[in-house]
Amino acid sequence: MKRLLLALCALCLFAAPCFADATYGVLAEERVINLPNDQGKWYVSVVGNAQDAQYQTILKWFNTNPSLRKLKNQVHFNAVTTDTMIYRDRYSMNVKGLPTVRMQNNQGVVIYEAAGKNLPFTPEGLYAAMADGFNKVQGIRPILPWRRNHVCPGPCPQPGPGPGPDDPTPDPEPQPIDDGNAPVIDQPVEAGLPPLWLMLLVLIVSAGAGVAVQWKETYAKK
Amino acid sequence: MRHWLLALLLCVSLTGCEINQSTIPFFGPSVVEQERPVVNIPLALRQRNWVGNQREGSCVHATMISLMRWQGRMNLANHWRQTYGNGEWPDGLSAKFDREKVRYAYTEKGDVKFIEWACRTRRGCGITVMGGAHMVALVHLDAKWAGLLDNNNVSKIKWVPREMLIAEWKASYGWAVTPVYTPAAPLPQ
Numbered sequence: 001m002k003r004l005l006l007a008l009c010a011l012c013l014f015a016a017p018c019f020a021d022a023t024y025g026v027l028a029e030e031r032v033i034n035l036p037n038d039q040g041k042w043y044v045s046v047v048g049n050a051q052d053a054q055y056q057t058i059l060k061w062f063n064t065n066p067s068l069r070k071l072k073n074q075v076h077f078n079a080v081t082t083d084t085m086i087y088r089d090r091y092s093m094n095v096k097g098l099p100t101v102r103m104q105n106n107q108g109v110v111i112y113e114a115a116g117k118n119l120p121f122t123p124e125g126l127y128a129a130m131a132d133g134f135n136k137v138q139g140i141r142p143i144l145p146w147r148r149n150h151v152c153p154g155p156c157p158q159p160g161p162g163p164g165p166d167d168p169t170p171d172p173e174p175q176p177i178d179d180g181n182a183p184v185i186d187q188p189v190e191a192g193l194p195p196l197w198l199m200l201l202v203l204i205v206s207a208g209a210g211v212a213v214q215w216k217e218t219y220a221k222k
Numbered sequence: 223m224r225h226w227l228l229a230l231l232l233c234v235s236l237t238g239c240e241i242n243q244s245t246i247p248f249f250g251p252s253v254v255e256q257e258r259p260v261v262n263i264p265l266a267l268r269q270r271n272w273v274g275n276q277r278e279g280s281c282v283h284a285t286m287i288s289l290m291r292w293q294g295r296m297n298l299a300n301h302w303r304q305t306y307g308n309g310e311w312p313d314g315l316s317a318k319f320d321r322e323k324v325r326y327a328y329t330e331k332g333d334v335k336f337i338e339w340a341c342r343t344r345r346g347c348g349i350t351v352m353g354g355a356h357m358v359a360l361v362h363l364d365a366k367w368a369g370l371l372d373n374n375n376v377s378k379i380k381w382v383p384r385e386m387l388i389a390e391w392k393a394s395y396g397w398a399v400t401p402v403y404t405p406a407a408p409l410p411q
Binding site: 035036037038039043045076077078084085086088089090094102104106107108109110113170171172174175177 | 407
């Protein structure tokens with residue numbers, strides 16, 4: 001019995017520090033470990049009067065239009081109303097009108113900006129205009145309008161649930177945390193074109209054939 | 223035969239003369255002037271320190287409120303100002319953040335990578351100074367300089383050498399904390 005008690009005491013003595021260490025280790029653990037390395041993310045700002053219907057419509061587009069919603073999730077998205085200090089301090093002196101949609105790269109360089117009547121009146125138009133700005137920066141030629149429908153040959157994605165009530169007061173839903181960079185704008189048209197060498201070959205052959213025919217017509221009679 | 227070749231060469235050389243403006247590569251501004259400080263919180267959004275109901279300063283909360291406003295969480299910031307105050311420690315602040323479902327990140331180990339990350343992503347962070355007795359907002363950190371927004375004097379940014387700031391912070395428990403939301407957009411270039 002004595003041996004048993006001694007063994008128990010010894011066990012308690014040696015085991016206690018282990019438990020304390022484990023507890024200390026847990027307490028010292030960082031709660032958030034995966035910090036988002038999103039310094040390369042671009043910025044999209046929608047600036048306007050909270051009471052303005054056009055401003056509210058544009059904000060809705062970024063929730064309901066699949067392309068704009070996808071873009072929104074890839075950038076730092078800021079909805080800025082004119083009654084805020086952020087607007088007065090950082091936007092009022094550099095917007096050309098209201099509402100304004102502005103896309104900037106991570107350095108602050110404006111990639112696309114339109115305001116008021118210069119804004120497209122459909123979400124598809126707005127996305128296309130922003131994509132054009134993006135393409136110019138990337139040195140990509142624009143997608144021709146008649147090719148745009150080729151983007152989604154299958155069933156198009158359904159819009160998600162609409163935004164909440166039109167009350168601009170609540171803070172926006174937090175954006176996803178990820179290691180963002182410049183947004184990815186769909187460029188499916190490039191894949192549909194034949195290779196450049198083939199186009200050049202066809203061009204040269206057809207030009208040669210045309211010249212040959214004309215040559216024959218002109219000089220064969222002589 | 224010579225005529226054929228000449229004609230063919232002429233045709234080929236004439237093709238592709240149309241200039242497509244959109245294919246011209248974009249040569250944007252090569253040098254972009256970065257905003258200083260990168261976390262340029264408007265004066266009106268900088269929260270001053272206040273004395274809480276236990277007669278303690280509320281520097282931690284004031285710093286967090288300024289950062290929340292910079293990251294677009296105006297309502298959360300207002301709620302925080304009305305609800306919390308007095309002195310604060312890492313565990314207490316974490317418990318409050320968890321309770322309010324605030325997204326945040328922090329270090330208590332004086333990890334310089336953390337404060338570099340906070341400024342690189344333009345979120346900024348609160349850091350302890352004065353041996354841990356005070357918290358200020360770190361609003362800029364580059365290779366040479368650190369910018370500090372002190373809630374006891376929010377009218378100006380205090381600039382100190384980077385190494386000096388790191389030494390002060392590490393000697394003050396090395397606690398740094400920030401909400402993790404969307405920072406305000408940079409000024410247009």
